[in-house]
Amino acid sequence: MGHNYGLPTIKALFAQALHCAYPACEEPLLFEERSRGVRTIAVQIAHIRSEKPDGPRYDPEYPPELLNNEENLLLLCGKHHGAVDQNESVFTTDELVDWKAAQLAQGGGTTVSDADLADMVRALESTLSALHEAL
Template structure:
């Protein structure tokens, strides 16, 4: 079933209102430029639906009419990479987030209309990105991704001292008053990961030591779980799935929008950090 497409007029207007730039605040790449053929231009931008165009699409709203889905009010101008990013993850990139991106970006473009871009404006944007890169390198160096993936896989049954070390390091830095991210998507995704991790590890009293720094969620003699224990088990199960979702979302976003951050390098930093105290 084909969904309602934007008209050419709507696509052109969305691109123009965005100043032919990607509306993702962490991207902002120019999406239109010259082609090798002097009679053509190269376009790497796309008009994306904020609320899905058809059933099964991300952020689909069944209460909307086809006319509303094809209206300019339901569109946002993005580069191809960011269009793909938002259509892989509707939990992080909600309709509200995308409406905010478009509104804030168009407001910035309106302020620049007819004005020369001052060097200071560009410098400020560059500084914010540089600080986000530095902050994220520091935060990701609290995570050894293979160890975290194993931790998530073993929940709710097992927690190790290694898991608790990385959780404490990540949580302490992410929740520090001195830690700040300018990129709203980075800020929201790291916050969501931290909170899901906190919720997944709040049931430490349910675990028994089985030696070698391992703790298991069980009763003496492997007696059946009580109803309260089962409820807590189910809650941990729910949060471990949330953790994996936010981790994958974060890694995809970093790889797409922050190529300066080398995950292999931050993994090694985290490994060395743990080895120094183990």
């Protein structure tokens, strides 16, 4: 299932953070090796509340139109995104809301160009499709 985050939402998420939202994880948002001209996304967009009824932390009371908005999304590295979604009874909605607040408090986020975003969106869609199919 593809996601419709929209470029403004993705830009806002990256502008709000410096690294993975998992507490004490310092995985940066982007992997960069300037000497080789490499710049690629190092995190994944994660839902606080799932958009699917059988997904992690699904909340039937949460407005469907807000599921893919930035207030319901946070950036997690691949290691933590999978662990958080596979253990939803351990990682609650309230806890992820707190992580989101802490990620916002990181400030001084990462600036990405529209060209970088287009590449990242393609990579995210592929990664998220694979992740959701695996769940």
